[in-house]
Amino acid sequence: MEETKAIIEAIIFASESPLTVDKIREVLHEFDRSEISRLVQDLINEYEKRRGGFLLQEVAGGLHFRTRSDLSFWINKLMKAKQAMLTNAAMETLAVVAYKQPVVKSEIDRIRGVDVGSSLKGLLEKKLVRIMGRKDVPGKPIMYGTTKKFLEIFSLKDLSELPTLKEFKDLQDGTEALGTESRIPDNVEI
Amino acid sequence: MEYEVKLDIFEGPLDLLLYLIKKNEIDIYDIPIALIAEQYLQHIEMMKYLNLDVAGDYLLLASTLIYIKSKMLLPVEEGDAGETEDEPDPRAELVKQLLDYQVFKEAAAQLDQRPLLERDIFKRGLSAENGSAERGEDETDVEVSVFELVEAFYRIISSMKEPEFMEIDVEKLSLADRINEIMEGLAEKKTLTFVELLRDSSDKRMILYTFLAILELMKLRMIKVYQASSFGVIRVVLAAES
Numbered sequence: 001m002e003e004t005k006a007i008i009e010a011i012i013f014a015s016e017s018p019l020t021v022d023k024i025r026e027v028l029h030e031f032d033r034s035e036i037s038r039l040v041q042d043l044i045n046e047y048e049k050r051r052g053g054f055l056l057q058e059v060a061g062g063l064h065f066r067t068r069s070d071l072s073f074w075i076n077k078l079m080k081a082k083q084a085m086l087t088n089a090a091m092e093t094l095a096v097v098a099y100k101q102p103v104v105k106s107e108i109d110r111i112r113g114v115d116v117g118s119s120l121k122g123l124l125e126k127k128l129v130r131i132m133g134r135k136d137v138p139g140k141p142i143m144y145g146t147t148k149k150f151l152e153i154f155s156l157k158d159l160s161e162l163p164t165l166k167e168f169k170d171l172q173d174g175t176e177a178l179g180t181e182s183r184i185p186d187n188v189e190i
Numbered sequence: 191m192e193y194e195v196k197l198d199i200f201e202g203p204l205d206l207l208l209y210l211i212k213k214n215e216i217d218i219y220d221i222p223i224a225l226i227a228e229q230y231l232q233h234i235e236m237m238k239y240l241n242l243d244v245a246g247d248y249l250l251l252a253s254t255l256i257y258i259k260s261k262m263l264l265p266v267e268e269g270d271a272g273e274t275e276d277e278p279d280p281r282a283e284l285v286k287q288l289l290d291y292q293v294f295k296e297a298a299a300q301l302d303q304r305p306l307l308e309r310d311i312f313k314r315g316l317s318a319e320n321g322s323a324e325r326g327e328d329e330t331d332v333e334v335s336v337f338e339l340v341e342a343f344y345r346i347i348s349s350m351k352e353p354e355f356m357e358i359d360v361e362k363l364s365l366a367d368r369i370n371e372i373m374e375g376l377a378e379k380k381t382l383t384f385v386e387l388l389r390d391s392s393d394k395r396m397i398l399y400t401f402l403a404i405l406e407l408m409k410l411r412m413i414k415v416y417q418a419s420s421f422g423v424i425r426v427v428l429a430a431e432s
Binding site for chain 2: 013016064065066068069072086088089091095098099111113114115152153154156163
Protein backbone atom coordinates (compact mmCIF):
# COMPACT_ATOMS: atom_id res chain seq x y z
CA MET A 1 0.00 0.00 0.00
CA GLU A 2 2.83 2.37 0.87
CA GLU A 3 4.31 1.71 -2.55
CA THR A 4 1.00 2.50 -4.26
CA LYS A 5 0.81 5.73 -2.35
CA ALA A 6 4.31 6.57 -3.51
CA ILE A 7 3.29 5.91 -7.11
CA ILE A 8 0.30 8.23 -6.77
CA GLU A 9 2.50 10.88 -5.20
CA ALA A 10 5.01 10.53 -8.04
CA ILE A 11 2.51 10.89 -10.87
CA ILE A 12 0.83 13.89 -9.28
CA PHE A 13 4.23 15.45 -8.83
CA ALA A 14 5.18 14.80 -12.44
CA SER A 15 1.92 16.17 -13.83
CA GLU A 16 1.91 19.74 -14.94
CA SER A 17 -1.81 20.30 -14.49
CA PRO A 18 -4.19 18.99 -11.82
CA LEU A 19 -4.52 15.23 -12.08
CA THR A 20 -7.93 13.64 -11.64
CA VAL A 21 -8.52 10.43 -9.72
CA ASP A 22 -9.73 8.88 -12.97
CA LYS A 23 -6.42 9.67 -14.59
CA ILE A 24 -4.60 8.08 -11.66
CA ARG A 25 -6.74 5.00 -12.13
CA GLU A 26 -5.60 4.73 -15.73
CA VAL A 27 -2.17 4.05 -14.33
CA LEU A 28 -3.27 1.99 -11.36
CA HIS A 29 -6.25 0.19 -12.84
CA GLU A 30 -6.17 -2.70 -10.39
CA PHE A 31 -7.32 -0.33 -7.66
CA ASP A 32 -10.80 1.06 -7.38
CA ARG A 33 -11.72 4.67 -7.01
CA SER A 34 -12.37 4.61 -3.29
CA GLU A 35 -9.00 3.04 -2.56
CA ILE A 36 -7.20 5.63 -4.61
CA SER A 37 -9.25 8.44 -3.08
CA ARG A 38 -8.34 7.17 0.36
CA LEU A 39 -4.63 7.11 -0.44
CA VAL A 40 -4.89 10.56 -1.97
CA GLN A 41 -6.55 11.82 1.18
CA ASP A 42 -3.72 10.25 3.18
CA LEU A 43 -1.22 12.16 1.10
CA ILE A 44 -3.13 15.41 1.47
CA ASN A 45 -3.13 14.94 5.25
CA GLU A 46 0.55 14.08 5.33
CA TYR A 47 1.52 17.25 3.52
CA GLU A 48 -0.84 19.24 5.68
CA LYS A 49 0.77 17.83 8.82
CA ARG A 50 4.27 18.38 7.58
CA ARG A 51 3.63 22.08 7.03
CA GLY A 52 6.37 22.33 4.47
CA GLY A 53 6.67 24.74 1.58
CA PHE A 54 3.95 23.17 -0.47
CA LEU A 55 0.71 21.24 -0.12
CA LEU A 56 -1.24 18.73 -2.09
CA GLN A 57 -4.44 20.50 -3.07
CA GLU A 58 -7.66 19.67 -4.83
CA VAL A 59 -8.22 22.11 -7.66
CA ALA A 60 -10.31 22.05 -10.82
CA GLY A 61 -11.42 18.51 -10.13
CA GLY A 62 -7.90 17.18 -9.80
CA LEU A 63 -4.88 17.04 -7.52
CA HIS A 64 -1.97 19.36 -7.69
CA PHE A 65 1.09 20.32 -5.71
CA ARG A 66 1.05 24.00 -4.87
CA THR A 67 2.99 26.28 -2.60
CA ARG A 68 1.60 27.54 0.67
CA SER A 69 -0.18 30.85 0.11
CA ASP A 70 1.57 32.55 3.03
CA LEU A 71 4.91 32.08 1.32
CA SER A 72 3.99 34.11 -1.74
CA PHE A 73 6.23 36.99 -0.74
CA TRP A 74 9.33 34.89 -1.19
CA ILE A 75 8.30 33.41 -4.49
CA ASN A 76 7.36 36.79 -5.84
CA LYS A 77 10.85 37.90 -4.94
CA LEU A 78 12.19 35.19 -7.19
CA MET A 79 9.89 35.99 -10.11
CA LYS A 80 10.79 39.56 -10.65
CA ALA A 81 8.43 40.28 -13.47
CA LYS A 82 5.09 40.12 -11.71
CA GLN A 83 2.10 38.98 -13.61
CA ALA A 84 -0.46 41.59 -14.31
CA MET A 85 -3.52 40.61 -12.32
CA LEU A 86 -7.07 41.38 -13.26
CA THR A 87 -8.40 44.90 -12.98
CA ASN A 88 -11.41 45.57 -10.80
CA ALA A 89 -13.58 45.90 -13.87
CA ALA A 90 -12.43 42.54 -15.21
CA MET A 91 -12.91 41.00 -11.80
CA GLU A 92 -16.50 42.24 -11.64
CA THR A 93 -17.27 40.89 -15.08
CA LEU A 94 -15.68 37.58 -14.13
CA ALA A 95 -17.73 37.42 -10.94
CA VAL A 96 -20.97 37.91 -12.87
CA VAL A 97 -19.98 35.22 -15.37
CA ALA A 98 -18.91 32.83 -12.62
CA TYR A 99 -22.11 33.13 -10.61
CA LYS A 100 -24.62 33.48 -13.41
CA GLN A 101 -23.25 31.15 -16.05
CA PRO A 102 -24.33 30.45 -18.68
CA VAL A 103 -24.93 34.14 -19.14
CA VAL A 104 -25.32 36.41 -22.16
CA LYS A 105 -23.41 39.65 -22.54
CA SER A 106 -26.50 41.88 -22.31
CA GLU A 107 -27.18 40.48 -18.85
CA ILE A 108 -23.64 41.25 -17.70
CA ASP A 109 -23.95 44.73 -19.19
CA ARG A 110 -27.17 45.24 -17.29
CA ILE A 111 -25.78 44.09 -13.95
CA ARG A 112 -22.58 46.09 -14.19
CA GLY A 113 -24.24 49.10 -15.78
CA VAL A 114 -21.49 49.44 -18.34
CA ASP A 115 -20.57 47.91 -21.65
CA VAL A 116 -18.48 44.88 -20.68
CA GLY A 117 -17.26 44.18 -24.21
CA SER A 118 -13.61 44.89 -23.60
CA SER A 119 -13.33 43.23 -20.22
CA LEU A 120 -15.13 40.17 -21.56
CA LYS A 121 -12.74 40.03 -24.47
CA GLY A 122 -9.80 40.24 -22.08
CA LEU A 123 -11.18 37.38 -20.02
CA LEU A 124 -11.70 35.29 -23.13
CA GLU A 125 -8.11 35.98 -24.18
CA LYS A 126 -6.86 35.02 -20.74
CA LYS A 127 -8.90 31.82 -21.11
CA LEU A 128 -10.77 32.45 -17.88
CA VAL A 129 -14.06 32.66 -19.72
CA ARG A 130 -15.31 30.57 -22.61
CA ILE A 131 -18.21 30.53 -24.99
CA MET A 132 -20.72 27.92 -23.86
CA GLY A 133 -23.09 28.11 -26.77
CA ARG A 134 -25.93 30.24 -27.95
CA LYS A 135 -29.10 31.04 -26.12
CA ASP A 136 -32.22 29.83 -27.82
CA VAL A 137 -33.92 33.20 -28.08
CA PRO A 138 -34.25 35.58 -31.01
CA GLY A 139 -30.82 36.78 -32.09
CA LYS A 140 -29.18 33.69 -30.61
CA PRO A 141 -26.87 35.60 -28.28
CA ILE A 142 -23.64 33.93 -27.15
CA MET A 143 -23.61 32.49 -23.65
CA TYR A 144 -20.49 32.68 -21.55
CA GLY A 145 -19.17 30.57 -18.72
CA THR A 146 -15.95 30.04 -16.82
CA THR A 147 -13.18 27.64 -17.79
CA LYS A 148 -11.16 24.99 -16.02
CA LYS A 149 -8.33 27.48 -15.93
CA PHE A 150 -10.57 29.77 -13.90
CA LEU A 151 -10.86 27.02 -11.28
CA GLU A 152 -7.12 26.48 -11.35
CA ILE A 153 -6.29 30.15 -10.97
CA PHE A 154 -8.79 30.74 -8.20
CA SER A 155 -7.90 27.50 -6.39
CA LEU A 156 -11.40 26.08 -6.59
CA LYS A 157 -12.25 22.38 -6.56
CA ASP A 158 -15.29 23.02 -8.68
CA LEU A 159 -17.90 25.72 -9.21
CA SER A 160 -19.88 24.67 -6.16
CA GLU A 161 -16.92 25.76 -4.06
CA LEU A 162 -17.44 29.38 -5.10
CA PRO A 163 -18.09 31.38 -1.95
CA THR A 164 -21.80 31.75 -1.44
CA LEU A 165 -22.98 35.25 -0.93
CA LYS A 166 -25.55 35.89 1.69
CA GLU A 167 -27.76 38.12 -0.31
CA PHE A 168 -27.21 36.26 -3.49
CA LYS A 169 -30.02 33.78 -3.16
CA ASP A 170 -32.69 36.29 -2.24
CA LEU A 171 -31.61 38.57 -5.01
CA GLN A 172 -31.56 35.89 -7.60
CA ASP A 173 -35.31 35.64 -7.29
CA GLY A 174 -35.44 39.37 -7.72
CA THR A 175 -33.40 39.33 -10.88
CA GLU A 176 -35.56 36.59 -12.33
CA ALA A 177 -38.44 39.01 -12.32
CA LEU A 178 -36.23 41.72 -13.75
CA GLY A 179 -34.52 39.65 -16.40
CA THR A 180 -35.68 40.22 -19.91
CA GLU A 181 -34.17 37.53 -22.08
CA SER A 182 -34.81 34.72 -19.68
CA ARG A 183 -38.51 35.51 -19.68
CA ILE A 184 -38.98 35.03 -23.36
CA PRO A 185 -40.63 31.67 -23.96
CA ASP A 186 -38.81 29.26 -26.21
CA ASN A 187 -41.64 28.74 -28.62
CA VAL A 188 -42.33 32.25 -29.77
CA GLU A 189 -44.47 32.20 -32.87
CA ILE A 190 -43.61 34.69 -35.49
CA MET B 191 0.34 70.85 -23.00
CA GLU B 192 -2.49 68.61 -21.97
CA TYR B 193 -2.22 66.15 -19.20
CA GLU B 194 -4.20 63.02 -19.18
CA VAL B 195 -5.26 61.88 -15.80
CA LYS B 196 -6.64 58.44 -15.34
CA LEU B 197 -8.72 57.84 -12.26
CA ASP B 198 -9.86 54.31 -11.89
CA ILE B 199 -11.95 54.87 -8.83
CA PHE B 200 -15.28 54.05 -10.33
CA GLU B 201 -15.98 50.94 -12.29
CA GLY B 202 -19.06 52.45 -13.85
CA PRO B 203 -22.09 54.61 -13.22
CA LEU B 204 -23.62 52.18 -10.74
CA ASP B 205 -20.40 52.14 -8.79
CA LEU B 206 -20.40 55.92 -8.63
CA LEU B 207 -24.00 55.92 -7.50
CA LEU B 208 -23.26 53.37 -4.77
CA TYR B 209 -20.36 55.50 -3.64
CA LEU B 210 -22.58 58.57 -3.35
CA ILE B 211 -25.19 56.62 -1.41
CA LYS B 212 -22.57 55.38 1.03
CA LYS B 213 -20.94 58.76 1.33
CA ASN B 214 -24.20 60.44 2.22
CA GLU B 215 -25.23 57.57 4.48
CA ILE B 216 -28.45 57.16 2.65
CA ASP B 217 -30.90 54.33 2.96
CA ILE B 218 -30.69 52.59 -0.38
CA TYR B 219 -34.45 51.90 -0.34
CA ASP B 220 -35.26 55.56 0.09
CA ILE B 221 -32.88 57.50 -2.09
CA PRO B 222 -33.40 61.28 -2.12
CA ILE B 223 -33.21 61.44 -5.88
CA ALA B 224 -32.84 65.21 -6.17
CA LEU B 225 -29.78 65.24 -3.94
CA ILE B 226 -28.17 62.21 -5.48
CA ALA B 227 -28.87 63.33 -9.04
CA GLU B 228 -27.23 66.66 -8.30
CA GLN B 229 -24.13 65.08 -6.80
CA TYR B 230 -23.97 62.56 -9.59
CA LEU B 231 -23.96 65.30 -12.20
CA GLN B 232 -21.32 67.18 -10.23
CA HIS B 233 -19.09 64.14 -10.37
CA ILE B 234 -19.59 63.77 -14.07
CA GLU B 235 -18.67 67.44 -14.50
CA MET B 236 -15.55 66.84 -12.46
CA MET B 237 -14.62 63.85 -14.53
CA LYS B 238 -15.06 65.89 -17.68
CA TYR B 239 -12.94 68.62 -16.17
CA LEU B 240 -10.19 66.14 -15.44
CA ASN B 241 -10.33 65.16 -19.08
CA LEU B 242 -11.63 61.74 -18.25
CA ASP B 243 -13.49 59.86 -20.83
CA VAL B 244 -17.04 59.99 -19.60
CA ALA B 245 -18.59 57.01 -21.24
CA GLY B 246 -22.13 57.01 -22.51
CA ASP B 247 -23.08 54.67 -19.69
CA TYR B 248 -22.60 57.49 -17.21
CA LEU B 249 -24.83 59.78 -19.20
CA LEU B 250 -27.47 57.12 -19.54
CA LEU B 251 -27.74 56.77 -15.78
CA ALA B 252 -27.74 60.56 -15.43
CA SER B 253 -30.78 60.73 -17.67
CA THR B 254 -32.42 57.94 -15.71
CA LEU B 255 -31.88 59.87 -12.49
CA ILE B 256 -33.34 63.02 -13.96
CA TYR B 257 -36.27 61.08 -15.32
CA ILE B 258 -36.97 59.59 -11.89
CA LYS B 259 -36.61 62.99 -10.30
CA SER B 260 -39.12 64.54 -12.66
CA LYS B 261 -41.49 61.66 -12.17
CA MET B 262 -41.36 62.08 -8.44
CA LEU B 263 -42.09 65.78 -8.77
CA LEU B 264 -45.34 65.11 -10.56
CA PRO B 265 -48.31 65.27 -8.25
CA VAL B 266 -49.96 61.91 -7.74
CA GLU B 267 -53.50 61.98 -8.99
CA GLU B 268 -56.25 62.06 -6.40
CA GLY B 269 -53.59 62.31 -3.73
CA ASP B 270 -55.22 59.58 -1.68
CA ALA B 271 -52.93 57.40 0.35
CA GLY B 272 -54.66 54.36 -1.06
CA GLU B 273 -54.17 55.41 -4.65
CA THR B 274 -50.44 55.96 -4.40
CA GLU B 275 -49.83 52.33 -3.69
CA ASP B 276 -50.95 51.36 -7.15
CA GLU B 277 -48.28 53.54 -8.67
CA PRO B 278 -44.93 51.78 -8.28
CA ASP B 279 -42.09 53.77 -6.84
CA PRO B 280 -40.18 55.13 -9.84
CA ARG B 281 -36.99 54.36 -7.95
CA ALA B 282 -37.76 50.69 -7.52
CA GLU B 283 -36.03 49.43 -10.61
CA LEU B 284 -32.93 51.48 -10.00
CA VAL B 285 -32.73 50.23 -6.42
CA LYS B 286 -32.99 46.67 -7.65
CA GLN B 287 -30.25 47.28 -10.14
CA LEU B 288 -28.05 48.83 -7.48
CA LEU B 289 -28.54 45.96 -5.06
CA ASP B 290 -27.86 43.53 -7.86
CA TYR B 291 -24.68 45.29 -8.75
CA GLN B 292 -23.57 45.51 -5.15
CA VAL B 293 -23.83 41.76 -4.78
CA PHE B 294 -21.52 41.17 -7.70
CA LYS B 295 -19.15 43.90 -6.66
CA GLU B 296 -18.79 42.05 -3.38
CA ALA B 297 -18.50 38.75 -5.18
CA ALA B 298 -15.65 40.21 -7.21
CA ALA B 299 -13.90 41.39 -4.06
CA GLN B 300 -14.31 37.95 -2.53
CA LEU B 301 -12.91 36.29 -5.61
CA ASP B 302 -9.95 38.60 -5.46
CA GLN B 303 -9.29 37.57 -1.87
CA ARG B 304 -8.92 33.93 -2.79
CA PRO B 305 -5.41 32.55 -3.02
CA LEU B 306 -4.67 33.23 -6.65
CA LEU B 307 -2.35 31.12 -8.73
CA GLU B 308 0.80 33.02 -9.59
CA ARG B 309 0.05 35.68 -7.04
CA ASP B 310 -0.36 33.83 -3.73
CA ILE B 311 0.06 30.23 -4.76
CA PHE B 312 2.49 28.77 -7.21
CA LYS B 313 2.80 25.52 -9.02
CA ARG B 314 5.96 23.88 -10.13
CA GLY B 315 7.80 24.82 -13.27
CA LEU B 316 7.35 28.56 -13.42
CA SER B 317 10.30 30.02 -15.19
CA ALA B 318 11.88 32.41 -12.76
CA GLU B 319 14.10 34.10 -15.28
CA ASN B 320 11.78 34.29 -18.22
CA GLY B 321 14.17 32.42 -20.50
CA SER B 322 17.18 34.55 -19.85
CA ALA B 323 19.75 31.77 -19.79
CA GLU B 324 22.37 33.54 -21.82
CA ARG B 325 21.92 36.94 -20.40
CA GLY B 326 23.87 39.10 -18.06
CA GLU B 327 22.95 38.69 -14.42
CA ASP B 328 21.44 41.98 -13.55
CA GLU B 329 19.74 42.87 -16.78
CA THR B 330 16.18 43.49 -15.83
CA ASP B 331 13.74 43.53 -18.63
CA VAL B 332 11.78 46.49 -19.69
CA GLU B 333 9.40 45.87 -22.49
CA VAL B 334 10.23 48.34 -25.19
CA SER B 335 7.73 50.42 -26.99
CA VAL B 336 7.49 51.01 -30.68
CA PHE B 337 9.27 54.32 -30.16
CA GLU B 338 12.45 52.69 -28.96
CA LEU B 339 12.31 50.33 -31.87
CA VAL B 340 11.94 53.20 -34.28
CA GLU B 341 14.91 54.90 -32.67
CA ALA B 342 17.05 51.82 -32.97
CA PHE B 343 15.94 51.44 -36.54
CA TYR B 344 16.97 54.97 -37.25
CA ARG B 345 20.39 54.39 -35.74
CA ILE B 346 21.00 51.42 -37.99
CA ILE B 347 19.80 53.21 -41.07
CA SER B 348 22.04 56.16 -40.35
CA SER B 349 25.06 53.97 -39.69
CA MET B 350 24.74 52.44 -43.11
CA LYS B 351 27.43 53.07 -45.67
CA GLU B 352 27.12 55.77 -48.24
CA PRO B 353 24.03 55.39 -50.30
CA GLU B 354 24.65 53.25 -53.31
CA PHE B 355 23.02 53.64 -56.60
CA MET B 356 19.69 52.00 -56.71
CA GLU B 357 19.63 48.74 -58.47
CA ILE B 358 16.45 47.26 -59.67
CA ASP B 359 16.57 44.02 -57.89
CA VAL B 360 15.15 40.88 -59.35
CA GLU B 361 15.09 39.10 -56.07
CA LYS B 362 11.62 39.11 -54.73
CA LEU B 363 11.12 39.62 -51.08
CA SER B 364 7.96 39.36 -49.10
CA LEU B 365 7.09 40.31 -45.60
CA ALA B 366 5.79 36.81 -44.96
CA ASP B 367 9.18 35.34 -45.94
CA ARG B 368 11.00 37.61 -43.57
CA ILE B 369 8.54 36.82 -40.76
CA ASN B 370 9.16 33.13 -41.31
CA GLU B 371 12.91 33.64 -41.34
CA ILE B 372 12.79 35.52 -38.06
CA MET B 373 10.59 32.89 -36.45
CA GLU B 374 12.94 30.16 -37.64
CA GLY B 375 15.94 32.02 -36.33
CA LEU B 376 14.24 32.46 -32.99
CA ALA B 377 13.18 28.84 -32.80
CA GLU B 378 16.81 27.91 -33.25
CA LYS B 379 18.53 30.45 -31.05
CA LYS B 380 15.77 31.34 -28.56
CA THR B 381 16.86 34.97 -28.45
CA LEU B 382 18.19 37.35 -31.05
CA THR B 383 19.20 40.93 -30.72
CA PHE B 384 17.71 43.61 -32.87
CA VAL B 385 21.12 44.33 -34.37
CA GLU B 386 21.71 40.69 -35.17
CA LEU B 387 18.47 40.58 -37.04
CA LEU B 388 19.39 43.57 -39.14
CA ARG B 389 23.06 42.80 -39.58
CA ASP B 390 22.80 40.43 -42.49
CA SER B 391 20.55 42.77 -44.33
CA SER B 392 22.64 45.32 -46.06
CA ASP B 393 20.17 46.94 -48.32
CA LYS B 394 17.49 49.25 -47.17
CA ARG B 395 14.62 47.21 -48.40
CA MET B 396 15.68 44.20 -46.39
CA ILE B 397 16.04 46.33 -43.29
CA LEU B 398 12.60 47.73 -43.87
CA TYR B 399 11.10 44.31 -44.27
CA THR B 400 12.85 43.10 -41.14
CA PHE B 401 11.56 46.05 -39.20
CA LEU B 402 8.02 45.59 -40.49
CA ALA B 403 8.22 41.89 -39.72
CA ILE B 404 9.21 42.63 -36.14
CA LEU B 405 6.37 45.09 -35.71
CA GLU B 406 3.92 42.63 -37.20
CA LEU B 407 5.12 39.82 -34.96
CA MET B 408 4.84 42.08 -31.93
CA LYS B 409 1.33 42.98 -32.90
CA LEU B 410 0.45 39.32 -33.25
CA ARG B 411 2.09 38.74 -29.86
CA MET B 412 4.24 36.04 -31.31
CA ILE B 413 7.44 37.65 -30.10
CA LYS B 414 8.40 39.83 -27.20
CA VAL B 415 10.95 42.57 -27.37
CA TYR B 416 12.96 43.58 -24.35
CA GLN B 417 15.58 46.14 -23.54
CA ALA B 418 17.63 46.11 -20.36
CA SER B 419 18.30 49.83 -20.20
CA SER B 420 17.85 52.80 -22.45
CA PHE B 421 20.22 52.49 -25.40
CA GLY B 422 20.88 48.94 -24.26
CA VAL B 423 20.70 45.89 -26.43
CA ILE B 424 17.23 45.18 -27.71
CA ARG B 425 16.44 41.50 -27.52
CA VAL B 426 13.78 39.62 -29.36
CA VAL B 427 12.36 36.42 -27.90
CA LEU B 428 9.51 34.13 -28.82
CA ALA B 429 6.41 35.04 -26.86
CA ALA B 430 5.52 31.42 -26.24
CA GLU B 431 8.82 30.84 -24.47
CA SER B 432 8.14 33.24 -21.68
